[in-house]
Amino acid sequence: xxxxxxxxxxxxxxxxxxxxxLSYQLAACGRIPKKECPKQEKRAMGRITREKxxxxxxxxxxxxxxxxxxxxxxxxxxxxxxxxxxREAKDIAKHxxxxxxxxxxxISTYNKLGVVAVETPGKGxxxxxxxxxxxxxxxxxxxxxxxxxxxLTTITTIKQEFxxxxxxEVDETTIYRILKRHEWRKPVPRPFHPKADKEEQRLFQxxxxxxxxxxxxxxxxxxxxxxxxxxQDEACFGRISTIGRSxxxxxxxxxxxxxxxxxxxxxxxxxxxKDGKMTSLILSSADTSMMNIFxxxxxxxxxxxxxxxxxxxxGWHSSKDLIIPExxxxxxxxxxxxxxxxxxxxxxxxxxxxxxxxxxxxLDAVIDTLCSQLLRLEGNSALxxxxxxxxxxxxxx
Numbered sequence: 001x002x003x004x005x006x007x008x009x010x011x012x013x014x015x016x017x018x019x020x021x022l023s024y025q026l027a028a029c030g031r032i033p034k035k036e037c038p039k040q041e042k043r044a045m046g047r048i049t050r051e052k053x054x055x056x057x058x059x060x061x062x063x064x065x066x067x068x069x070x071x072x073x074x075x076x077x078x079x080x081x082x083x084x085x086x087r088e089a090k091d092i093a094k095h096x097x098x099x100x101x102x103x104x105x106x107i108s109t110y111n112k113l114g115v116v117a118v119e120t121p122g123k124g125x126x127x128x129x130x131x132x133x134x135x136x137x138x139x140x141x142x143x144x145x146x147x148x149x150x151x152l153t154t155i156t157t158i159k160q161e162f163x164x165x166x167x168x169e170v171d172e173t174t175i176y177r178i179l180k181r182h183e184w185r186k187p188v189p190r191p192f193h194p195k196a197d198k199e200e201q202r203l204f205q206x207x208x209x210x211x212x213x214x215x216x217x218x219x220x221x222x223x224x225x226x227x228x229x230x231x232q233d234e235a236c237f238g239r240i241s242t243i244g245r246s247x248x249x250x251x252x253x254x255x256x257x258x259x260x261x262x263x264x265x266x267x268x269x270x271x272x273x274k275d276g277k278m279t280s281l282i283l284s285s286a287d288t289s290m291m292n293i294f295x296x297x298x299x300x301x302x303x304x305x306x307x308x309x310x311x312x313x314x315g316w317h318s319s320k321d322l323i324i325p326e327x328x329x330x331x332x333x334x335x336x337x338x339x340x341x342x343x344x345x346x347x348x349x350x351x352x353x354x355x356x357x358x359x360x361x362x363l364d365a366v367i368d369t370l371c372s373q374l375l376r377l378e379g380n381s382a383l384x385x386x387x388x389x390x391x392x393x394x395x396x397x
Contacts, residue, residue, distance in 0.1 A: 050086045050107075054114040057083055063118075074098070075118045078106050130166045136178050139165065150189035155179070193336035200334045208310075208331070208392040215308045215329035225327065228305040229396055230272045231388070232298075233312065233343035234286050237355065237366055238264025244356035256357040263363045267370060268294040270309060273342050273388040274397055276381030277302075280374045282367055288319040299325035312341060342388035346377060349387060 055063075060083060064076035074096070081092045082103075089103040096103075109117035131139065139162060146152050155175045162178070163169055204211075216227055239261035248254050268290070269280035279301045283290040298307065307328045311317045313335050324330065333340050350373045360366045377384060 048086050048088065050082060052111050052114075053083070054110070071122050072119055075106055078103055079110060079118065082107055130162075130170070130174070133181070136182065140178070140182055140184075147184075190339070192339060196336040197334060201337050201340060204334050204337075204340065205392040205395075209396040211331045212308050212396045215331060216306070218329060219306055220326075223306060223327070225304060225306045227308060228272050228277070228302060229274065229308050229310075229393060230270050231310040231342045231393075232268070232270040233338075233341050233347070234266055234268050234314070235347040236264050236266055236286070237350075237370055238262070239360050239363065239366060240264075241359045242351065242356055244352065246357055254357070257359045259359050263366075265363060265367060265370070266290070267347075267374070269343055269346060269374070270294075270298050271343055271346065271384060271388050273385060273390065273393045276383075276385040278346075278378050278384055280378070282370055282374075286314070286316065288316040288321050291316045291319075292321075292323050295323065295325055295328060299327055303327070310341065312338065340390070340392070342390050342393070345387040346384075349377070350374075 057080075060076060060080050064073055064080050067073045067076060078092060078096050078098065081095060089100045089107075093100045093103045106117065140158070142161075143152060143158060146157075152158070155172060158179075159170070159172065159175045162175060212227075212229060239259065241256075241258045241260075243256060243258060246254050246256075266283050266286045267280055268283060269278060271278040279298060281294050281297055283293065298309075305327070308331060309328060310331045310333055313332055316322065317330065317332070338344050350370070354369050354373050360369070
């Protein structure tokens with residue numbers, strides 16, 4: 001500041017050298033800007049990213065907004081920015097969300113080649129594929145019927161047909177990639193009994209509401225209790241262990257014990273799918289006498305309702321010694337059709353959650369596990385509704 005004050009107190013000097021000295025002193029103290037160097041200004045102008053005008057601005061804008069390919073829209077956005085607002089590549093890159101290298105490369109190529117630089121494929125894509133997507137679809141179509149039957153347990157037959165068409169061997173991963181591209185997966189097939197009558201099953205589901213009405217019509221005319229539509233079934237649980245899929249981190253193969261001990265017990269259960277209500281008993285066998293005990297339990301538990309219950313065609317459901325309480329009516333389902341019974345989902349739930357990959361030291365341990373699982377389900381109406389509210393029950397509601 002002392003230098004600046006001294007310089008200002010001096011009388012004006014006409015010499016050019018004194019003027020330069022004063023300018024330098026003021027610039028050094030921040031009082032006046034230094035004069036820009038012509039070479040620096042030229043270099044700054046050289047950094048501005050510009051492009052040749054191959055297309056009118058409006059057409060570039062139209063392509064930027066309406067091109068169906070996202071890659072091309074992004075490229076036209078870069079061109080548009082360089083066209084309407086020329087500036088450094090780093091600023092265009094920041095505004096368009098790409099790298100500086102991408103901006104440099106695209107503008108340079110565009111200035112040389114024009115529109116061709118923009119509307120060319122990127123680096124990705126299937127450029128060296130054995131077949132087109134349509135040819136792959138044609139290859140897989142004949143295997144649809146085998147897939148419906150669950151007979152494609154491996155990719156061997158598909159691989160053989162593929163190699164026959166391309167004329168040489170390929171790795172298995174080639175087939176796996178084809179299947180993934182066409183959204184094939186490998187689920188566990190849904191089982192059905194070979195003696196099941198599909199048409200009879202369809203008619204049962206279609207006419208279930210009428211069967212319920214017929215069962216309700218058979219009750220005492222003075223019985224005005226609300227109707228509860230239910231399904232009933234039995235299942236066997238024992239000490240024979242089952243192996244199922246389980247989660248594990250990479251490089252770890254789970255090891256679980258397995259045993260075959262022929263000790264078992266039976267669970268009887270009845271569920272009201274719409275209301276999510278359920279009751280059950282664990283009994284020693286599956287026969288008419290045990291069924292009588294269970295029906296008395298069900299009738300007493302739901303004594304405020306008139307019960308219409310779907311059952312399978314087990315012998316003890318139609319035995320002459322079976323005693324059916326006055327507030328219960330049966331609707332027999334088609335033979336060999338467990339998939340129509342909602343209670344089957346309850347058995348699946350218990351086996352998956354509590355019996356897979358486990359062994360039991362005694363039958364008492366099996367019974368204790370069953371009790372805890374059955375009580376868990378009986379206390380969860382939402383889960384029961386979700387698992388058991390089959391379409392034919394919905395139609396009858």
